[in-house]
Amino acid sequence: MFVRPFRQIADSSDALLRQQFVRLRTQVPLMYVMMLINASALALATHRDVPRFYSVAMPAALSVALVGRSILWLTRSAYDPQPARIRRFLKGAVVASVVLSTAFGIWGFVLLGVAPPERETAIALFVFVGAISCCYCLQALPAAGLAVLVFGAMPITARLLLSGDAYFTGIAITFIMVAVVVYRAMSSGHEAVASAMEARSEMTGLLAALRDSEERYRLAAQATSDVIWDVPLDGDRIGWNSAVGATLGYPEAEGGTSRQWWIERIHPDDLPRLGITPRNLKDPTFTTWSEEFRVLSGWGDYRTMYGRGFVVRGADGRATRLVGSLQDITAQKRYEDELRQAAHHDSLTGLPNRLLFTERLDAALGEARRTDGTVGLIVFDVDRFKTINDSMGHDAGDAVLCEVAKRLQRVAPVGATAARLAGDEFAIIIPSLTDSGMGTAQIADLLAQVSRPMTHAGRHIDVSLSAGFAAAFQDGNSPDEIHKSADLALYAAKREARGGLRAFRRDMRDAAEREMHMLADARAGLQADWIVPFYQPKICLRTGAVLGFEALLRWHHPQHGLRTPGSISAAFEDPATSVQLTDRMLERTVTDMARWADRGLAFGRIAVNGSPEDFRRGDMADRILERLARAGLPPTMLELEITETVFVGQLAEQVSVALKALSDAGITIALDDFGTGYASLTHLKQFPVDALKIDRSFVSRLSLVDSDDSAIVGAVIELARSLGIATVAEGVETATQAAHLIVKGCDSGQGYLFSRPMAAEKVAHFMRHWDPASVARMCNTADWGGVALQSYRDRFH
Secondary structure (H helix, E strand, C coil): CCCHHHHHHHHCCHHHHHHHHHHHHHHHHHHHHHHHHHHHHHHHHHCCCCCHHHHHHHHHHHHHHHHHHHHHHHHHHHCCCCHHHHHHHHHHHHHHHHHHHHHHHHHHHHHHHHCCHHHHHHHHHHHHHHHHHHHHCCCCCHHHHHHHHHHHHHHHHHHHHCCCCHHHHHHHHHHHHHHHHHHHHHHHHHHHHHHHHHHHHHHHHHHHHHHHHHHHHHHHHHHCCCEEEEEECCCCEEEECCHHHHHHCCHHHHHCEEHHHHHCCECCCCHHHCCCCHHHHHCCCCCEEEEEEEEECCCCCEEEEEEEEEEEECCCCCEEEEEEEEEECHHHHHHHHHHHHHHHECCCCCCECHHHHHHHHHHHHHHHHHHCCCEEEEEEEECCHHHHHHHHCHHHHHHHHHHHHHHHHHHCCCCCEEEEEECCEEEEEECCHHHHCCCHHHHHHHHHHHCCCEEECCEEECCCEEEEEEEECCCCCCHHHHHHHHHHHHHHHHHHCCCCEEECCHHHHHHHHHHHHHHHHHHHHHHHCCEEEEEEEEEECCCCCEEEEEEEEEEEECCCEEECHHHHHHHHHCHHHHHHHHHHHHHHHHHHHHHHHHCCCCCCEEEEEECHHHHHCCCHHHHHHHHHHHHCCCHHHEEEEEEHHHHCHHHHHHHHHHHHHHHHHCCEEEEEEECCCCCCHHHHHHCCCCEEEECHHHHCCCCCCCCHHHHHHHHHHHHHHHHCCEEEECCCCCHHHHHHHHHHCCCEECCCCCCCCECHHHHHHHHHHCCCCHHHHHHHCCCCHHHHHHHCHHHHC
């Protein structure tokens, strides 16, 4: 009940709202004036019979409110507000009517209780007549009028009705009847006005729409480029509008043409689809049609037109004429073709993209199932493509991709689809593998033809591709399965030897799953804080003293206990995880170093390992130096071990900058696994290398008799000595190996002979109990011990 008036206001049309507002600008002030007159008269009539508070104070307060509201509405007659603001005005009028009428009614109710009995009837009449007159003033807003009746007259009417006096009860019933009649009359009048306004608004809208439609049609007929045609069915002529000249290039056709003239200009392949048969015309339900077709223009080319036609029928339903229009959609069709090309082809190379590749692979598999055939899939990856991009620029990289695309298209078997999947990844689908004669040898030959050098901007570029091959249905049944199998074969080819070809084997999937589990274990270890450093000492082979330790990664598996890095080796090939592992090891190692330093433990220099991915971000030096600074440790306490792979490829410049910053700060640089990778003497001169670590694969084969490994170890030691670089032998496990290294002049060693890697808590105990002379005793028991002691007798005294 209380919400309905506000909902009616919200749902009213704009036209009705404006009409109400115009009328209320005079009705509302008049209503307030009427209420003010009634209040003043009632106060004057009762001021001698009731206390002054009731006859002066209460009507005075009411009068102030009435005057204020009147002035407010009078000011609104000066402007034309928007519908939203009118709605706020009307809702405010309803609320004000409720508040002021309630105040008027309560005042009358109080007067009735304190006035002499002979005044009660007069007071009741004053209040009721005032409410009726104020209500009548609000014909444009019945909701406000109802509020005046209910809240203004209700208190006194209820008191009279419940007084128990038949006279007063009769007056109350009369009041109610009069109020109902007045409100019904007002409401009916308002509804009639509202209906008239709605009808008037609708009629105005319809007339405006009709005028607008007529104007649009007139302008469209003059300005449209559509060709309008008209064919009376009782003759052989076709009428055309002036657009036939501008759109189709036939200005002479504006005067009309024969039907045969038009038929001769429709493309022969499209003509059979355009015939309107007599049977169509006899069907009364056949009224419209539309079709796309090609038309020979006056300029000699075919234009694609979209035609719409309408059958005009007489009162008897018989077709009398055909009318319609032709719209030139040639540009639209060309644009659609371009979009289709862009959606299914690579914009750089023009090859089918991944979307079209997937569709064709799926279609080829479907055909193979029907014919009991098979499908081959080769996926390619350009080797060291990022190096080409980074060293020679993206224009060179784009040139390589385009050249590879051309070569693949040229060497692909007949009926095969060559596609670019993403970045530097390509693929060839061989729909009928058996009929194509493509075996492993043929695919290898295809790969060799594509992997040939090229030149760009006068510069030589070595182009090499690795490839993986999979066949349906032995390596997978669905497009995703076959593609995944080929990808696994490609991954194996790149891992084993770049530029090679590998066919899928089932153990590749097992290897991929193992690597996936490794990566998952590493990430779980990082999240659960299972990664910890273990420390293996480095022993000086001249004095037997502890020079420092290498921090080696270990992690606590919840079921299998302490594990080595080999159990999560795949994580070091994942860029993000590899960097996170390095950061965790740095954080733990620096924390352990700070704790040892606080205890006064002389632990020497601690070596940590860095991977190529650590340098790719460009902040390796900052990450190390900031951690040392926060821990209050000098950089001279740390050594960074890197493998030879960081020097190769596009990282060389970033590595050079980072190593120089670290070396300048006092951190020593050790080249790990020396002799097993790609490092050259140029790298030893170019980068600040302080130590070479001889790989354990050479150390493990050192024996009493000189061998190739012994010669290599000796050569490395001599090379390092001549360059002023220290040497460290890894994997020293026997006294013979240690003695051999001493004789060769190796500076230091580490391995199980001296100590296994230990937890941080055991380092202090090891330092306290290490005996430098124990190295001499170990060597004395070896086959070469005497030679070692004779050559370096002063080292252990």
